[in-house]
Amino acid sequence: MRILLISVNRERMPYPVAPLGLAYIAGALKAGGHDVRAIDLCFSTDIEHDLTRIVEDFPPDAIGISLRNLDNLTYPSSxxxxxxxxxTVAIVRRRTPVPLVIGGSGFSLAPLPLMRRVDLDFGVVGEGEGSIVELVGRLEQGASAQGIPGVLIKGEDGFIPPLPLASFHAxxxxxxxxxxxxKEGGMANLQTKRGCPFDCIYCTYPLLEGKKCRMRGVGEVVQELKVLQAEHGADYIYFVDDIFNYPADYTAALCDEMIAQEAVVKWTSFVNPRFLTTALCALMAKAGCQGLELGIDTGSAKMLRAYGxxxxxxxxxxxxxxxxEAGLPLAVYLLLGGPGEDDATLQESFALMDRLNPTAIIVMVGIRIYPDTALQKIAVQEGLIARADDLLEPRFYISPLIGSERLIETITEAAMKRQxxxxxxLEINISVPLMEGMRKFGLRGPLWELAGRMRRPRMRPLR
Structure with a gap:
C-alpha cells in the first residue's frame, strides 16, 4: 500500500525536535513492503498548500498522523x-477519502477521548511499529481491524491493550x-532503550513504554551514531532515553563501545542522580558528553518523597x-507546586540550588496532570479536577497550600535575583526570539548552558 505519514508537531520552543517516532513507523512499514512518504509540518508556512500538494503528488491508500504532545506542558503559558x-485532519478529509490512522505519544496519553473528539478512523496506542503493520495489512486485504492489540476503531469504546515490543531497531x-x-535544533536525537521502572507520581513514560527496560545492543546504537555522523553531518547528539544512566552498567558499556569504535561525538542526556558515580561521569566525559540534565524536580526532602x-x-x-569533578556542565530541572508544596518547601529547594550552583536551573510552574497517573488520583481526591475530566486540555496541579498567584510570585522573585x-x-531567560537568535550563530547542543550564564536575568518583554 501507499502510506502517507504526517507529523503535525509545529512546536519550535525551545528548538525544533525531529519526529523520531514517525521515523520508527516509516521503517516498520517499509520493512513490511509498503511504499511510504512523509510530510513534517514543523517547518511549513502554508499547511493547506503543503498537504494538498503531497496528497496530489502521492495519492495514498491510507494516512498515518503522528501526535507527539497534547500541549506545551507550560504553565501559565499553556x-x-x-x-x-x-x-490537519480537516484539510486531509477535504482532499482524500482514505482511512486516517493516528498514533504517537500524545495520542496514546488519552486515546479514547481523542477518538471521540477528532474525525479519525483508527488509532494506534503505545509503541506502534508492530500494530501499524498489522493494521495496514488488514486494510490492504479488506479485513476487519478487530483484535489487533493497541488498535482503536472509530465508534468503539475500548481496545485490547498494546503489547510492548520485545526489541526495536534504528x-x-x-x-x-x-x-x-x-541546523535549527542544534542536535540529532537517538534512542538507546525504552521503558521506565520508576514511580514518579506524574510521569507517563511507564504508561507509554512499559515499566521494563528494553535496551538495544550497544554495537547497534554506535552503528546508528556513525550513520548520523557520516550521512547527516550530526556533530551533536541528544540521547532521548527517559533516563540515560539506568541501568548504569549498560550506560558504561555504551560509552566504552563509542570509545572503542572511535565514534566519540558531543552529546548530552537526561539522568537520574541515584545512578551517577565518579567513574561513570568520567567515562561519559571521555565518550564525548558535554553536559547532563538532572531531573530532581525539587530540593525538598518532603517533596522528593511526595513525588516518589x-x-x-x-x-x-x-x-x-x-x-x-568530571568537568560536566549541569542543568537541574525543578517541578514546583506539587502535592504538599508550601513556602517552606520552596525555600528548601532554592537553598539547595544555591548550595549546588549548577550551570542552569530550569523551573516548571505546577505539574501537568495526565490520565492514569498517581497525580490524577490525588487531584481528584482533593477536588481539584473532576473524575470525568478527560484531561485533553492542559490541567495543572498547583498545591492548595500555596496557590497559583503565590507560586508564580515566589518563583519569579527567586529567578530574577539569581543567575x-x-x-x-514565565519566559524568564527563554523565548522563541532568544533561542532562534542563538541558533543563528551556529551553536550546537542544548542552549541552557548559554542562557543560564546570562549576566542578568531577563523576562520577556526583555527588560
Missing part, C-alpha cells in the same frame, strides 16, 4: 496542540529533514559533585 491536529531517518533539524523520586538530597549533592534560572512558563 498552549493546546489539538487545534493544529483538527486543522529508525528510518530518510523521511526526515535531518540537516535542517541539525526514589532518591534523596544527598544523592543529588553527590551527583552534582561528580559532574563538577542561571530559566522559567519557560
Amino acid at each position: 498552549l493546546s496542540y489539538l487545534p493544529e491536529l483538527e486543522e 529508525p528510518d531517518r530518510s523521511v526526515l529533514d535531518n540537516e535542517r533539524y541539525l 523520586k526514589g532518591f534523596d538530597k544527598e544523592d543529588v549533592a553527590r551527583a552534582a559533585r561528580y559532574c563538577q 542561571g534560572w530559566i522559567v519557560p512558563g
